[in-house]
Amino acid sequence: MNVTILGPLAEAGIQLPLYSHSVPAGFPSPAADHIEQKISLDELLNIRAPHMYLVRISGDSMQGAGIFDGDLAVVDKSIDAKHGHIVIGCVNNEPTCKRLCLRDSRVVLMAENTDYPARHILEGEEYTTWGVVTFSVRSHD
Known part of the structure; x- marks a missing residue:
């Protein structure tokens, strides 16, 4: 390989919405529209x-x-x-x-x-x- x-x-980037509900790969959930916070991919991937x-x-x-x-x-x-x-x-x-x-x-x-x-x-x-x-x-x- x-x-x-x-x-x-590069540090910093735009912040994207993070939904508080896990998204199922099966049937959709009626409670799937709750935004918990905004995070950046930098934070999510722990990029420093x-x-x-x-x-x-x-x-x-x-x-x-x-x-x-x-x-x-x-x-x-x-x-x-x-x-x-x-x-x-x-x-x-x-x-x-x-x-x-x-x-x-x-x-x-x-x-x-x-x-x-x-x-x-x-x-x-x-x-x-x-x-x-x-x-x-x-x-x-």
Whole structure:
């Protein structure tokens, strides 16, 4: 799975209505027109520039984690990556999106699709974590 860095996010934005009622995916509710407050997508996605950035995901290796080809991922550089986090990692100058697994001080990048093998970081390879994926955004067009 490859990623395309889109750049840093700017703080502040327009505020959108947040409805107090959850919207069912089944039958509509008659009480669905209550606005609780206004929020911005910055607040909703917990975007705190300048340590946040967006990447566009390509490929299907993370579909088991709900991240699909073409999705935007919100990445936080300020979070210390831990075992189990989904990260943007860079192996030998090639960025990738994978689940971070730490095994006896070894780094293994795991796909969330059984069609892809684990990527063990070998001695002599360069690896850097570029941030932890906190949200993914998908267009439904």
